[in-house]
Amino acid sequence: MLKSFFKKLVRDRIFRIFLILLLVFSLIKTFSDNPKPEYPKPPIAADQINEKHVLSYFFYWYDLPKGYHDDYLVDHPIDKNASYENPDWFKNELLDMEEAGIDTALAVYWTKNESFSQVGLKNMVKAREILISEGKSPPKIALFLDTNAFGKLPKNKRNFLTDNGRQHFFSYIEDFYNEVPSEHRATIEGKPIIWLFGNYQELLVDQTAIDFVYSNFEKKFRVRPYIVRESTWNYARKMKLFGSYVDYQMPIKTDNYYGWGGAFLGTVDVGGVVVVGPGYDTRHIPDRLNEKFVEREDGSFYEKNLKKAIKTNKSLLAVETWNEFHEGSDIAHSQEYGKKYIEITKKYVDQFRKK
Incomplete structure (x- = not known):
């Protein structure tokens, strides 16, 4: 009888465990990402843009003399003393960007939580002030x-x-533009640019967050911003029991959007922006889950992508990147390539503007 009792007890426990597991899996299924339904494409932009505009991503986190961000570089700045603490470095970079025909330096900003962010930004503005006083027209x-x-x-x-x-969210944007006086701000149709990298950190967001930025920016700076989101911001991201999910029933609207990946895909024609790049190499970076290598082909890969970009007839052209030397997507003056990619950029930017 005792043996029978224990058998029943074991069976009951197994049954209870089974029920608990069934409940857990049911909850996971309930709160998991919904399959993508048929949904409307987010709008490209509120209005068509009349002006041709060329932008490039300026990574200013380097301080080579102190060994900051100098590890795992594929390519190397021409200035072996490149540093966010040195206004002269910024002067030279901005002059090279001007030579390449770039209108806007998209300053890669990591918020006040990173030491280089504010110091470097102040020095970038200082460098631009000096160049303007010298009669230059830097981006x-x-x-x-x-x-x-x-x-x-x-x-x-x-x-x-x-x-x-x-x-x-807004404070990060406010901190940046507090350091950039209005005369140094790049604009599209008179509106200061807010360019968002992809939502790869599962940021919970919907249209109310974007509208909050629009209204508070306008209150603070007396002008409405021009927000360009990466395509991973196209829909709201909400909280669920385990993590978050994308709500495809709630599109997010901003002035424009684009797709990241031009450096390794070559050309990304998404939204109202066409993105191009010269090549890519992350094979040497530790802990990269998806190593990628795209051969530059002595510049022909980049030229091919710029030709494609011109044919799209888009008004916004983004070059990915100006100087991300860790990933080998740079077009800046470098020890490896000299000014080769600056010259290529200038050649096709001139064609882009005439199209």
Whole structure:
């Protein structure tokens, strides 16, 4: 009888465990990402853009004399003392960008939480002031908000669905433009540019967060911004029991959007922006899950992509990147290539403007 009792007890426990597991799997299924339904494409832009505009991503986190961000470089700056602490380095880079025909330096910003962000930005503005006084016409400066910086933040600061979270989101943008006087701000149709990197950190967001940025930016700076989102911001991201999910029933609208990946895909024609790149190499970077290598082909890969970009008849052209030397996607003056890619850029940018 005792043996029978224990058998029944074991069976009951197994049955209860089975029920619990069934409930857990049911909840996971309930709260998991919904399959993509048929949904409308997000709008490209509120209005067609009349002006031709060329932008490139300026990574200013380097301080080679102190060994900051000098590890795992594929390519190397021509200036062996490149540093965000040195206005002269910024002067030379901005002059080279002007030579390449680039209108806007998308300053890759990691918020105040990174030491280089504010110091480097101030020196970039200082460098531009000096160049203007010398009669030069360097590119203006715009915010490229690198959302990788948010990966270090606590979850409550990555939830832009709350009042507190929305305020944190806006504060990063406000901190940047507090350092960039209006005469140095790059604009599209008179509006300062906010360029968002991909939502790869599962930031919880919907249209209310974007609208919060629009309204508060206008209150603070007396002008409405021009927001360009990466395509991973096209739909709201909401919280679920385990993590988050994309709500494809809730599109997000901004002035424009684009797709990241021009450096390794060659050409990305998404939204109202066409993105191009010269090649890519992350084979040597530790802990990269998806190593990629795209051969530059002595510049012909880049030229081919620029030709494709011109044929799209888009008004916005983004070059990925100006100087991301870790990933080998740079077109800046380098020890490896000299000014070869600056010259290629200038040649096709001139054609882009005439199209």
